[in-house]
Amino acid sequence: MTKTALIGKSLSDLRQLVSELGMPAFTARQLADWIYVKRVTSIEEMTNLSKKNRSLLAEHCELGRSQPVAVQESTDGTKKYLFPTHSGHFVETVFIPEGDRATLCVSSQVGCRMNCLFCMTGKQGFSGQLSAAEILNQILSLPESDSLTNVVFMGMGEPLDNLSNLLLAIEIMTSDYGLAWSPKRITVSTVGLIPAMKTFLEQTDCHLAVSLHAAFAEQRSELMPVERPFPMLKLLEELKKFDFSHQRRLSFEYIMFDGKNDTPRHAAELVKQLRGLPCRVNLIRFHAIPDVPLRSSNEVRMTAFRDQLSANGIICTIRRSRGEDIAAACGMLSTREQQRANS
Numbered sequence: 001m002t003k004t005a006l007i008g009k010s011l012s013d014l015r016q017l018v019s020e021l022g023m024p025a026f027t028a029r030q031l032a033d034w035i036y037v038k039r040v041t042s043i044e045e046m047t048n049l050s051k052k053n054r055s056l057l058a059e060h061c062e063l064g065r066s067q068p069v070a071v072q073e074s075t076d077g078t079k080k081y082l083f084p085t086h087s088g089h090f091v092e093t094v095f096i097p098e099g100d101r102a103t104l105c106v107s108s109q110v111g112c113r114m115n116c117l118f119c120m121t122g123k124q125g126f127s128g129q130l131s132a133a134e135i136l137n138q139i140l141s142l143p144e145s146d147s148l149t150n151v152v153f154m155g156m157g158e159p160l161d162n163l164s165n166l167l168l169a170i171e172i173m174t175s176d177y178g179l180a181w182s183p184k185r186i187t188v189s190t191v192g193l194i195p196a197m198k199t200f201l202e203q204t205d206c207h208l209a210v211s212l213h214a215a216f217a218e219q220r221s222e223l224m225p226v227e228r229p230f231p232m233l234k235l236l237e238e239l240k241k242f243d244f245s246h247q248r249r250l251s252f253e254y255i256m257f258d259g260k261n262d263t264p265r266h267a268a269e270l271v272k273q274l275r276g277l278p279c280r281v282n283l284i285r286f287h288a289i290p291d292v293p294l295r296s297s298n299e300v301r302m303t304a305f306r307d308q309l310s311a312n313g314i315i316c317t318i319r320r321s322r323g324e325d326i327a328a329a330c331g332m333l334s335t336r337e338q339q340r341a342n343s
Contacts, residue, residue, distance in 0.1 A: 005064030006035050006043075007140065008133030010168060011177045021060065023053055032177040039140055041065055064133040065141050068093070078323035083138055085110055087128050091156050093138040096322055103150040106138045108166060109157025114191050116224045118213075118255060120289045121156045130157070132168040139179075151181075154189040154209065160196035170204055183207075184247055191226045192235040201242050207249040209282075210235070214261050215269035236273060250279040255286050256297035256305065263301075267308040280315040287324065 009017065014028035027049065034046045043058045068081040069090070079095040091107040111124040139145060151173070153159040159166050170186060172178035187207040190197055201208065212232070214220035221227040244250040252274070256262045270281070283306055286296035297305075302318050309316035 003062040004060060005131070005133040006031065006061050007064035007136050008131055008165075008168065008172070009035075010171055011175070017061070021053075021056055023056070027053065029177065035063070036140075036172065036178045039145075064137065066137055067141055072326035074323040074326045076322055078326065079144075080323060080326050081138075081142065083107075083134075083141070085128070085130065085134055089127050091130065091134070091138070093142065093155060094323065095142065095144050097144075097147075098320075101149050102144060102147045103152060104139060104142065104144075104148050105152050105155045106135060107155035107157055108135060108153055108159040108162045112157045113161060114158050114224070114226055116191065116211075116213075116226075118223060118257070118286060118289070118292060118294055123289070129162045129165060132165045132172065135165060135169040136172060139173075150185050150187070152187045152189065152209070154187070158191055158193065159188050160190045160193045160200060163196045163199060167200070167203060170206060174204075184249075187249075187251075189253065191224060192230050192232070193226070194230045194235055194238055197235075198238060205248055207251070209251045209253055210239070212252045212270075213255050215266045215273060219261065232273070236277070240276060244278045250277065252279060252281045253284060254281055255284045256302050257286055258295040258297045258301070260294070262297040262305055264304070264308060267305050271309060271312040271314060274314060280317065281309055283316065283318045285319070285321045287321075 004017070006014075011028060011032050014031050015025065018025065018027040018031070030046070030048055034040045040046060041063065043054055043061070043063060046054060046057075049057070066084055068083050070082040072080045074080075077097050081093045081095065082090050083093060084090055087110065089110045091110060093107060094105040096103045096105065108130055110127040110130065112119065112121045113126040115122045139148065139151065142148070153166065166188065170183070173181050173186060174183050183205040184207065187209050188200060189209040189211060190200075191211045197208070200206075211224070212220070213223055214232075217227060217232050220232055239250065254261075254270070274281070283302055285302070286294060288295070306316045306318055
């Protein structure tokens, strides 16, 4: 019998579970406290449950925690963890310490359907959705879990292509019965799946980061197949309907490719397209991946691009490159591990 994972269950899910098992209704709140606040690693540690109820729970359920199977540590302190999934695959989670901040980059899918030209995860193809339990396990089972200040959904997969599990994980992360985080500590990245993006913006207060990577639609289409069903211009039009003038932050991710999207002409077009949106642009160095003939822009071009955007009133930063010595480009470690497991 396959046991039900307790991690990834909302308070209402836990209420339904204890009802089905014939336990008192208040047991649901006790379970949430043990799972998400005290963060126990076994049902046996739930000492305010009777032995009979612990035994009944263990018969039907498991906690759902799993430890990382590998870790790589960079000279800059970045750590890339590899977590197993129930389907026998692996996903990557990257811990990024910087000053008084500690950010965790989590995965939402095994592989990815988006097939962006520059992305190693996309080269894996799509193998499945991560459950809310598998998403939250990356946070709860991380050795540095207690030190985290921020979580970004920028790991393997397209978060909004796994919308129901993403929203459930965010509910648990931000609820008082769960991790009790402010939604302002959470950023979700997307390539621009418009219907799911609108649902996310309506149902949460988390930050949004949109992968743009080009200022012209035709060029974006060459880099990102999602441009065809969900055009950049339509995407920007929809974003202008939401209020980003207060605490919620809208940012655009822009990987800089040498000679492809890094000229003054591209910068001018980007300024034009983003006019009227309170946002910031993060310029990102490209981490080379096998069999892709793209190179990162050099420092001079990136600085000039940033300065041109800044001079036109757009907050723009060059993101510091982290973990280059540990194959930090998303998907490289998991690809190697899956190939090893299959050999």
